[in-house]
Amino acid sequence: MELTIIHDGKDWVAFDNGVEFRGYTLEELDEKVKAYVLESENFASQKEVRVWMYFNTAVIPEWMRQYMQHYFNRVLVVRREH
Amino acid sequence: MTDLSNRKWYTGMLTQEDWWAVWLGLGFFFLSLLNIWGIDLVGWITYPTKWVFNPPPGGKGDISKAFYALGAKYSLTAKDFYKGLGWWSVLWTYVIFGVATTIGAKCMKWNVKKFIGGWTIIFFLTIATWFIGHHAFFAATKVDWHKYGLNFALSLGGGASFILALIVGLIIGNFFKGLANYLTEAAKPEWYIKTAIVYLGAKLGYLPIKLAGFSHKLGNVASQLTFDLFFAGATATIVAYLIFWPGIYTISRKIFKLPRKTAAVLGSGISICGVSAAVATGGAVRAKPVVSIMVSALVVVWAVIELIVLPGFFTHVWPGTKDPLVGGAALGLSVKTDGADAAAGELLDTFLRSKIQTETNGQVVWPEGIITASAVMTKVWIDVFIGIWAFVLAMIWVYKVERRPGEYVPPSEIWHRFPKFVLGYFTAWLLLLAIFFGPGHSGAPEGAALLKSIKAGVVPVEKGMRKLFFMLTFISLGIITDFKKLKECQFGKMVWVYFVGLFLFIIPVAVIVAYLFHHGMQIPNIAAYVK
Numbered sequence: 185m186e187l188t189i190i191h192d193g194k195d196w197v198a199f200d201n202g203v204e205f206r207g208y209t210l211e212e213l214d215e216k217v218k219a220y221v222l223e224s225e226n227f228a229s230q231k232e233v234r235v236w237m238y239f240n241t242a243v244i245p246e247w248m249r250q251y252m253q254h255y256f257n258r259v260l261v262v263r264r265e266h
Numbered sequence: 267m268t269d270l271s272n273r274k275w276y277t278g279m280l281t282q283e284d285w286w287a288v289w290l291g292l293g294f295f296f297l298s299l300l301n302i303w304g305i306d307l308v309g310w311i312t313y314p315t316k317w318v319f320n321p322p323p324g325g326k327g328d329i330s331k332a333f334y335a336l337g338a339k340y341s342l343t344a345k346d347f348y349k350g351l352g353w354w355s356v357l358w359t360y361v362i363f364g365v366a367t368t369i370g371a372k373c374m375k376w377n378v379k380k381f382i383g384g385w386t387i388i389f390f391l392t393i394a395t396w397f398i399g400h401h402a403f404f405a406a407t408k409v410d411w412h413k414y415g416l417n418f419a420l421s422l423g424g425g426a427s428f429i430l431a432l433i434v435g436l437i438i439g440n441f442f443k444g445l446a447n448y449l450t451e452a453a454k455p456e457w458y459i460k461t462a463i464v465y466l467g468a469k470l471g472y473l474p475i476k477l478a479g480f481s482h483k484l485g486n487v488a489s490q491l492t493f494d495l496f497f498a499g500a501t502a503t504i505v506a507y508l509i510f511w512p513g514i515y516t517i518s519r520k521i522f523k524l525p526r527k528t529a530a531v532l533g534s535g536i537s538i539c540g541v542s543a544a545v546a547t548g549g550a551v552r553a554k555p556v557v558s559i560m561v562s563a564l565v566v567v568w569a570v571i572e573l574i575v576l577p578g579f580f581t582h583v584w585p586g587t588k589d590p591l592v593g594g595a596a597l598g599l600s601v602k603t604d605g606a607d608a609a610a611g612e613l614l615d616t617f618l619r620s621k622i623q624t625e626t627n628g629q630v631v632w633p634e635g636i637i638t639a640s641a642v643m644t645k646v647w648i649d650v651f652i653g654i655w656a657f658v659l660a661m662i663w664v665y666k667v668e669r670r671p672g673e674y675v676p677p678s679e680i681w682h683r684f685p686k687f688v689l690g691y692f693t694a695w696l697l698l699l700a701i702f703f704g705p706g707h708s709g710a711p712e713g714a715a716l717l718k719s720i721k722a723g724v725v726p727v728e729k730g731m732r733k734l735f736f737m738l739t740f741i742s743l744g745i746i747t748d749f750k751k752l753k754e755c756q757f758g759k760m761v762w763v764y765f766v767g768l769f770l771f772i773i774p775v776a777v778i779v780a781y782l783f784h785h786g787m788q789i790p791n792i793a794a795y796v797k
């Protein structure tokens with residue numbers, strides 16, 4: 185699963201076509217993503233789902249992007265316990 | 267919102283300034299190598315020369331020759347054509363680099379109309395300051411005063427133009443904010459300086475070729491010196507990451523009681539490589555972007571303050587002309603953005619070369635660019651490891667400090683944070699070195715013809731294009747530096763950490779370390795070979 189992640193000034197927001205998760209902390213965000221993955225039928229057959237979160241540096245001020253054009257990408261590994 | 271996330275290893279090759287510095291830098295560098303086959307496509311680059319309103323009879327300084335195409339002096343195959351350009355070379359340079367940078371701006375999805383307007387204003391302001399700064403009163407060294415009919419001049423060399431460009435930029439940035447805002451689209455000091463650093467790679471590789479033209483032995487001395495700088499510069503990495511960072515982090519935490527993430531980001535901003543390190547570390551420790559933004563605003567202003575203060579200090583107080591490469595390396599260790607560091611190095615280079623000529627009455631002349639190279643080399647070493655540093659920091663943070671279950675740090679982060687312009691810098695340097703030691707026969711007579719054709723092509727790049735992009739950097743740095751931001755942002759403690767950390771820790775340690783590893787390195791004297 186691939187998501188784009190940003191910080192909107194208040195919350196971390198991870199989203200993709202039609203789905204959006206919000207959390208004041210990354211822990212809160214991760215809990216919502218995990219819950220979605222575990223409940224989603226799309227991933228029902230998979231024991232482990234890797235959720236890639238790509239930070240969109242468009243939220244970093246334009247004048248700063250010339251110095252460093254990458255904030256972070258992270259992977260959340262969601263394991264289904266049977 | 268435009269998607270600027272890095273998803274694949276090749277993401278950003280056409281959409282990021284870092285990559286565009288490589289394309290602009292290596293593009294014109296490779297174009298220059300066509301001279302090997304007698305095709306000169308780079309000799310149009312404009313270059314200033316010293317001038318006065320009333321040159322003395324038989325003297326120098328005719329204003330009509332204040333700008334000329336470098337091909338008029340160095341081209342082997344199109345000298346007559348480039349001689350005819352004269353001042354028109356300014357327009358050629360404007361159009362060719364205007365087209366090249368606009369293609370870059372278009373690919374990076376900037377506002378092209380605004381970019382062209384901004385580029386035009388910045389370019390011609392650059393030319394104007396370059397021209398004024400080359401009035402012999404500012405630029406002529408003591409040994410040349412009489413040639414321009416002067417009894418006194420400031421002897422600043424090319425440094426006067428850089429200072430003037432910075433002042434003009436700062437005036438716009440601080441007093442004409444509407445104009446500064448309009449120019450922002452084209453005021454990209456990091457893009458310009460990274461491009462200039464690729465050209466500096468060509469300069470470094472060309473140095474042995476140039477000096478071999480004077481004598482075979484000098485060519486080999488120069489190549490050895492560039493290697494010495496390369497290895498001595500490596501120490502900067504250890505100092506920045508293992509001495510500066512823990513020191514600033516500790517000062518921030520223990521004395522100023524800053525939160526852990528803020529201390530980490532601030533530590534990187536002050537200790538490592540400024541804004542890029544602040545952003546990389548902010549991402550690594552998963553800080554809210556606002557932390558990196560605040561630190562970055564501080565870094566940019568403090569770097570410009572260092573740029574204003576340090577070259578003059580290292581020239582006139584210590585180490586001066588006794589240990590010129592110590593000053594250069596100390597700049598690389600202490601000035602925290604690539605733009606301000608390279609600009610400060612270039613200033614120090616022009617100041618010290620003028621000073622040594624004046625002190626020795628022309629008996630000692632240093633080739634230009636070596637002191638700049640010492641400042642940039644240490645910085646490049648620091649830059650190269652930022653990706654690995656941020657990766658390690660991310661692992662410590664994610665697996666130990668915050669222990670977020672299920673999170674994994676992908677190793678591809680190292681590549682995404684790697685400064686790509688460094689690839690251009692090393693490619694240009696190593697390719698020219700390979701030509702020098704290979705088919706150039708280390709400057710021996712059998713390689714002379716090839717090295718002469720290389721010279722015809724590379725000089726417009728390492729001299730003309732490099733200096734132009736340095737000038738663009740100075741003026742752009744000024745435009746984006748608004749000193750009021752410091753006051754408005756009310757950073758309080760962070761400003762004090764920066765002040766204390768920089769002046770009582772970073773700069774003194776930088777000077778000591780630079781002295782330990784660069785003390786005694788000698789720049790070759792080329793006085794016997796130049797007019």
